[in-house]
Amino acid sequence: MNEIKRMYYVKKAKRVVDVLNKRKYNAVYVDTLEQAKKIVLDTIEEGSTVAMGGSVTLREMDMINEIRNGNYKFFDRFAPGLTFPEEVEVYRQGLLADYFLTSTNAITEDGKLVNIDSSGNRAASMIFGPKHVIVVAGYNKIVKNLDQALDRLTEIAPMNCKRLKNHNNAPCVPTGECVDCMVEERMCNYISIVQQGGKFEGRFTVILVGEDVGF
Numbered sequence: 525m526n527e528i529k530r531m532y533y534v535k536k537a538k539r540v541v542d543v544l545n546k547r548k549y550n551a552v553y554v555d556t557l558e559q560a561k562k563i564v565l566d567t568i569e570e571g572s573t574v575a576m577g578g579s580v581t582l583r584e585m586d587m588i589n590e591i592r593n594g595n596y597k598f599f600d601r602f603a604p605g606l607t608f609p610e611e612v613e614v615y616r617q618g619l620l621a622d623y624f625l626t627s628t629n630a631i632t633e634d635g636k637l638v639n640i641d642s643s644g645n646r647a648a649s650m651i652f653g654p655k656h657v658i659v660v661a662g663y664n665k666i667v668k669n670l671d672q673a674l675d676r677l678t679e680i681a682p683m684n685c686k687r688l689k690n691h692n693n694a695p696c697v698p699t700g701e702c703v704d705c706m707v708e709e710r711m712c713n714y715i716s717i718v719q720q721g722g723k724f725e726g727r728f729t730v731i732l733v734g735e736d737v738g739f
């Protein structure tokens with residue numbers, strides 16, 4: 525990325541981190557995904573139970589393998605060979621995890637985390653259930669306000685439909701355009717907005733990364 529452009533985005537990301545801290549998340553800015561990964565792994569105590577939302581960002585961090593191979597009890601929704609009902613059962617168990625790892629679809633400049641979800645496990649887990657929530661997001665997720673956040677959800681949903689086999693037949697996959705479908709493969713079933721992070725002190729950590737990661 526052009527250096528001036530990057531400097532602008534980094535400044536904005538740091539401003540948003542300040543806002544997030546004022547809104548009672550534990551927020552931190554880091555330059556790289558590797559630094560974010562170290563913070564995540566340093567934060568989760570050995571022996572903890574861990575659940576994870578579906579996330580390109582976490583995949584780019586190789587977080588599934590890190591947790592799978594670490595000294596944790598992983599509610600592994602990604603385990604090869606799981607049927608969908610089995611996967612859903614893992615979602616249910618993960619609702620009581622010590623840590624829930626996820627990204628977010630949009631972060632508004634005034635500190636709201638906005639997400640779209642198919643089964644609702646990520647939306648639910650961010651709001652209540654797991655004792656701690658750790659959010660890792662690239663600075664490309666920052667948007668001005670709630671309207672832009674909702675626009676962003678509609679823009680990225682077709683990409684996620686293309687990425688996820690259960691949603692490959694959604695009508696937006698070949699066109700890249702949302703038609704508010706009603707097909708079985710619809711991905712856009714739940715939208716959550718986290719307004720602030722302070723209801724349970726220390727529950728929310730947000731790591732904002734100065735890289736373009738995830739969708």
Ligand code: SF4
Pocket residue numbers: 678681682685694695696697701702703704705706709710711712
């Ligand atoms: S509502 Fe349907 S068409 Fe629109 S993005 Fe979601 S899955 Fe695609």
